[in-house]
Amino acid sequence: MSFQQHRIALAGDTPGTSTDLYSYTAGPDSADTKVYLQAALHADEQPGTMALHHLLPMLRDADAAGTLRARFVVFPSVNPLGLANRSLRHHIGRYDTESGVNYNRRWPDLYPAIADTIAGRLTADPAANVAVIRAAVAAWIDAQRPGSAAQQLRMLTLKAAHDADLVLDLHCDDESLMHIFTSPDLMPGLQDLADWMGVAATLTAEDSGGGSFDEVLPALYRKAQRANADHPIPLATAAATLEYRGQADSFDHFGKTDAAALFGFLAGRGLIAADAGQPPQTAPGPTALEATEVLRVDRPGLLAYRVELGEHVTAGQPVADLIAMDGPEAFLARTPILAGTDGFILSRSSAKYVRRGTSIAKIVGTQIIPSRAGGYLLED
Known part of the structure; x- marks a missing residue:
């Protein structure tokens, strides 16, 4: 059994303060596939946390039964700093109140940071090239010296996600139908995710202009492909932002339904050796x-x-x-x-x-x- 809770203390920016960041891992360390899930990067968006609250026991039980076929890393509430951002009884969980920066904007452009490191090290082996890129990213992250708690948080979560094959960032809108944001070159590969979620739309953009978390890793491999066209480099990370309705929709019944859909999606991909359940209806295809x-x-x-x-x-x-x-x-x-x-x-x-x-x-x-x-x- 490998289901574990992890707690990391983020050093505060003022005397005597720190913040605990919680995560969970499950599944075999030796698994060929790694799945990374996080919720509430915008800390005032809680439907994703409710979904992961219900998914975690399902992963724990599957782990105990030995049916997990992937390594899972889960941050149910990935932004504890944003949870503390309140003013006059109003939660300002979308922005860092010190800098004004949106927590889901300005994530680093990784390829320029590692281009020199991987130069001359790529081969004709696609898997080896992915390993070289991931090792370079890990080394770059380890070399950073975060200057604030918010920067610590970014480096910690990016380190946890950088070598994942599947990255799902759970958000919600204001008042909304279910939808997904992802890269156009990841479709129709993520159509099964859209189907299981029952989305009204899958919205695609190679670069939405904001440096969002879900664009960091696909952009890394895309830029590596274009800069090294003579070497095979797969788009090794499929990433998407999942928008779970609206901010007011953090209800238990929605969380159960959404967790069951995530479990079905993962089982349908063979990442959990379990019955995926009734196949979902086909959701609308991607839209630019x-x-x-x-x-x-x-x-x-x-x-x-x-x-x-x-x-x-x-x-x-x-x-x-x-x-x-x-x-x-x-x-x-x-x-x-x-x-x-x-x-x-x-x-x-x-x-x-x-x-x-x-x-x-x-x-x-x-x-x-x-x-x-x-x-x-x-x-x-």
Whole structure:
């Protein structure tokens, strides 16, 4: 039996402080495949933690039964620093309150950091090349000297994930249907994950512009492939961000359902020697993230939505009205907020008072939106 809890103390940035980071491992150390799962990198997004709360006992029991065929590393709440970020009874778990940096942005671009190290060491053996790259990444991480608790956290979790074959980063949206973010070259390879989750959309981008955690390892291998075209380098890590509905959806019944789906996905891949259960229905195929409109308001006001999640809209159709809160018609005037593309409503804002520039909906379409092509594709 190898199921174990691990606790690492992160040195605090002020005198007398530290924070405990918990993780679990399960499965044989000698397994050919490593699976890394983490939740609540945005610490105010708890549905993923609820799912892992229910998945962990399933992994523990499978480990005791000797049916795990992969090595599992699980961080049920990967950002304890963000759990402490509160102000006036409000949880600010998305951003480091010292630097203002989004916890899921600005993760390191690894290939430039290791390019010189692997130069001249690649061969005609794909597996050996992956091992060389992973060893170089591990050495680079070990050489870092984090200057803050947040940087310690990044290096610790990146070290835990760097040699994984499958990396799943569990998040949620504001008010949303289930969806996935991943790289286009990882599809249709992750279609089974989309099916088991029952997602409404799989949104793909090679580079969304923010340096998100799920893009770090695929980008490493992609850049290595392009820079060393004469050597075989597989895309050795399949990574995705799983968006488990909305922030208010941390319910026990959802967690049980989501854990069962994750278990079924893993069993269906042969990573757990267990019955995967009833095969899921096929989810929609991937859609370029550039075809998803992030609909924003150009003035402050009070939102009155006209559409529900999942509802199809056409370009020019009102998605919501914005009630004026200042000016000559304050609290009388309503300005329609119009969809800019054909598609369906994937997410909405739970806060109905909005300031200028606020994102109030994501509309998943099928046609690339010119203003989105090659730009920053995330909401913040």
